[in-house]
Amino acid sequence: MPNAEYLYRCMAVKQKIVSDILTPRKDFPVNTDNLIAAVEQWGRERKIIPNSTPMAQLLKTMSELGELADATLKADSQGIVDGVGDVVVTLILYCKLSGITLPLCLAAAYDQIKDRRGVLTKEGVFVKEESDGL
Numbered sequence: 239m240p241n242a243e244y245l246y247r248c249m250a251v252k253q254k255i256v257s258d259i260l261t262p263r264k265d266f267p268v269n270t271d272n273l274i275a276a277v278e279q280w281g282r283e284r285k286i287i288p289n290s291t292p293m294a295q296l297l298k299t300m301s302e303l304g305e306l307a308d309a310t311l312k313a314d315s316q317g318i319v320d321g322v323g324d325v326v327v328t329l330i331l332y333c334k335l336s337g338i339t340l341p342l343c344l345a346a347a348y349d350q351i352k353d354r355r356g357v358l359t360k361e362g363v364f365v366k367e368e369s370d371g372l
Contacts, residue, residue, distance in 0.1 A: 274340060277330045287334055295332035302328055 281287040286295075302324040309317025326340075333340050355367035 270341075274330055277327050278334050281331050281334065286331055290331065290335060292332050292336045295328050295335060299325055299328040299332065 278287065281290075302321060306318065306321030306325060308314075309321050330340050333343065356365050357367075358364050
């Protein structure tokens with residue numbers, strides 16, 4: 239179970255992200271479709287699309303996840319935002335190179351989980367609710 243200091247640091251990170259980093263900017267396109275298109279264009283301009291591969295982008299995603307984990311352990315709010323963003327960028331490029339879209343994947347994942355019932359315990363274990371048919 240996480241200790242009190244860790245939980246305090248997590249709460250502080252969340253507050254900083256909400257107050258400082260996620261404040262909408264007039265000069266930045268926050269529409270998700272526009273951002274995905276901008277990332278794809280960025281990838282084309284740098285020849286990531288078509289010269290990279292889904293596997294290369296998957297490995298890059300794993301590298302970015304490591305950076306995100308490091309930022310999380312350090313309660314580095316800017317690093318967390320940067321890390322999540324970098325992971326999403328690599329996933330957008332992975333999807334484009336694979337002939338799918340991130341919104342399609344997200345919709346498919348949500349369709350799989352939307353009817354799941356259960357709770358996450360304090361110990362971090364998800365306990366599924368029993369269905370009548372089992």
